[in-house]
Amino acid sequence: MSSVLTEAAVRIEHLTMSFPAGTGRQVVLNDISLSVAPGEFVTVLGASGCGKSTLLNLVAGLDRPTAGSIEIPGERPALMFQEHALFPWLTAGQNIELALKLRGMAKGERRAEAERLLELVRLGGAYGKRVHELSGGMRQRVALARALAQDSRLLLMDEPFAALDAITRDVLHDELTRVWAAQGRLSVLFVTHNVREAVRLAQRVVLLSSRPGRIAREWTVDIPQPRRIEDADVAELSQEITQQLRKEISRHGRH
Amino acid sequence: MAGTDTKAAETGDLAALEAGLDALERPAGPPRRGAGPARALLSAVLPPLLAVGLLLGAWQLICMAEVKPRYLLPGPLDVWRALVDQWYEGTILGVIWESVSRGALGFAVATLVATPLGLLVGRVTPVRMAVGPILSGLQSLPSVAWVPAAVVWFGLTDATIYAVVLLGAVPSIANGLISGMDHVPPIYLRAGRTMGATGLAGVRHVLLPAAIPGYLAGLKQGWAFSWRSLMAAELIASSPDLGMGLGQLLENARVNQDMSLVLASILLVLVVGVGIELLVFAPLQRRVLRGRGLMDGK
Numbered sequence: 001m002s003s004v005l006t007e008a009a010v011r012i013e014h015l016t017m018s019f020p021a022g023t024g025r026q027v028v029l030n031d032i033s034l035s036v037a038p039g040e041f042v043t044v045l046g047a048s049g050c051g052k053s054t055l056l057n058l059v060a061g062l063d064r065p066t067a068g069s070i071e072i073p074g075e076r077p078a079l080m081f082q083e084h085a086l087f088p089w090l091t092a093g094q095n096i097e098l099a100l101k102l103r104g105m106a107k108g109e110r111r112a113e114a115e116r117l118l119e120l121v122r123l124g125g126a127y128g129k130r131v132h133e134l135s136g137g138m139r140q141r142v143a144l145a146r147a148l149a150q151d152s153r154l155l156l157m158d159e160p161f162a163a164l165d166a167i168t169r170d171v172l173h174d175e176l177t178r179v180w181a182a183q184g185r186l187s188v189l190f191v192t193h194n195v196r197e198a199v200r201l202a203q204r205v206v207l208l209s210s211r212p213g214r215i216a217r218e219w220t221v222d223i224p225q226p227r228r229i230e231d232a233d234v235a236e237l238s239q240e241i242t243q244q245l246r247k248e249i250s251r252h253g254r255h
Numbered sequence: 256m257a258g259t260d261t262k263a264a265e266t267g268d269l270a271a272l273e274a275g276l277d278a279l280e281r282p283a284g285p286p287r288r289g290a291g292p293a294r295a296l297l298s299a300v301l302p303p304l305l306a307v308g309l310l311l312g313a314w315q316l317i318c319m320a321e322v323k324p325r326y327l328l329p330g331p332l333d334v335w336r337a338l339v340d341q342w343y344e345g346t347i348l349g350v351i352w353e354s355v356s357r358g359a360l361g362f363a364v365a366t367l368v369a370t371p372l373g374l375l376v377g378r379v380t381p382v383r384m385a386v387g388p389i390l391s392g393l394q395s396l397p398s399v400a401w402v403p404a405a406v407v408w409f410g411l412t413d414a415t416i417y418a419v420v421l422l423g424a425v426p427s428i429a430n431g432l433i434s435g436m437d438h439v440p441p442i443y444l445r446a447g448r449t450m451g452a453t454g455l456a457g458v459r460h461v462l463l464p465a466a467i468p469g470y471l472a473g474l475k476q477g478w479a480f481s482w483r484s485l486m487a488a489e490l491i492a493s494s495p496d497l498g499m500g501l502g503q504l505l506e507n508a509r510v511n512q513d514m515s516l517v518l519a520s521i522l523l524v525l526v527v528g529v530g531i532e533l534l535v536f537a538p539l540q541r542r543v544l545r546g547r548g549l550m551d552g553k
Contacts, residue, residue, distance in 0.1 A: 060449055076451060085446035088547040089464045098460060102451040122273055132548020135280030137273075150450060168276055174269050 008035040009187035015068035030212035039185040043198035051213035052191040077154040078147035084139035093127035099149035117145040137168040157190040329515040337515035354500035361420030362481040373432030398423030399487035411494035423484030431473010435466035475536040482528040
């Protein structure tokens with residue numbers, strides 16, 4: 001039991017990813033080592049071209065790394081995309097039930113569990129709604145409920161709120177913080193290019209440099225939850241991180 | 256800077272804020288015009304009725320101008336009388352049924368053959384490389400071209416008719432399924448894989464349901480091809496041993512130089528083919544597209 005508690009939700013060691021490009025290979029991720037503790041919320045921050053989506057795809061098992069290892073004890077991690085990726089031929093509730101079915105839950109229990117998960121993201125009445133009948137924010141909440149339905153201890157999020165308007169995104173930040181706290185030992189690896197979003201949500205912010213993606217710096221965020229994106233201490237840390245991010249980006253302008 | 260108390264209060268308001276956003280952001284349906292169902296029906300039916308009326312009028316005028324002698328170009332009323340005569344003879348429903356049942360059976364068998372074929376070609380790359388171009392080629396080959404060969408192989412039998420229907424319908428159904436699968440957004444497949452829908456489960460729970468709109472379009476086209484091929488086969492493979500369908504009715508009328516009945520038969524072929532498309536396939540397609548938000552209306 002104690003080994004489970006000390007075990008990381010994901011342990012990434014010396015991860016390198018490169019693709020063939022022209023005559024040589026382009027290195028997208030270079031020697032990344034990163035662990036997420038059980039129940040920890042980590043954001044990976046970086047400009048475009050830093051390979052953050054590649055990193056998530058590797059952790060999700062959708063791609064194979066060139067070198068290095070990714071250890072995930074337990075089941076396959078859940079993954080949420082920038083697009084809701086809900087299936088339009090199913091209702092909101094059936095989307096969640098499909099995830100429950102694929103996880104092996106018995107038929108008789110699925111309906112009640114789907115209703116409970118919808119209730120958790122405050123969409124109690126949405127079971128029979130088709131995807132196109134829901135707003136952008138509601139779709140992402142159903143997608144969150146579907147990801148939670150996998151009952152994985154690790155949730156990967158690939159800029160899940162980037163396509164939403166500012167007010168909705170703000171509300172979903174509050175929602176995610178609340179749901180994460182309610183889930184207990186759920187670990188989250190959240191990828192974004194939005195510095196304030198990273199600071200608003202995370203216990204730890206990891207900054208990736210671009211081309212190749214390497215871990216440039218890490219910050220621990222001690223600001224107590226619930227935070228607001230406009231809080232002064234959130235703004236202060238965001239400013240510090242932004243400066244570092246700009247420095248990283250500027251390096252690419254010099255040749 | 257917000258104090259802890261106000262923060263707690265704000266968190267309490269989150270549910271209300273969210274409910275408000277949900278209500279505002281929900282895509283509002285298109286504004287309904289205050290028309291009753293009768294009026295809606297009228298506006299849908301009136302334009303095509305007018306067009307048909309104009310066509311009949313033009314036809315009547317050409318007849319009255321005696322461009323061709325009456326026995327070669329009968330007027331709309333002559334054709335109508337021929338139809339009524341057929342009705343009183345009491346055989347016409349049997350003739351229509353003969354063709355429709357052949358068409359339906361041929362279409363059903365074509366679907367049973369084309370669906371696994373389409374799946375195989377769509378999913379297995381070497382099979383696709385080998386068979387894909389042949390399927391596309393077959394789709395553009397008019398199936399009437401098969402009739403002479405089929406007559407030589409199978410004689411004037413039902414087998415000839417079904418062979419031609421299958422060769423006409425299978426490629427378009429299979430190609431519809433293949434293109435339906437090709438157009439599945441990759442994000443669905445990735446989402447499915449992260450949920451554990453890999454291999455057969457992925458095909459069953461993600462790929463096939465996602466491909467249904469394309470598959471339905473293929474089925475609809477497959478029916479049109481079945482019907483056409485059937486008529487071509489019935490026209491040419493006309494023999495007393497075979498049951499009499501619309502194609503044979505048309506051919507017999509031609510042999511008897513009964514132009515009114517020839518035109519009446521052509522009309523029947525058109526009406527039955529289009530009617531089945533409108534009554535069976537169009538509602539099915541509408542239902543699927545609407546369910547997925549790909550089409551307006553409820």
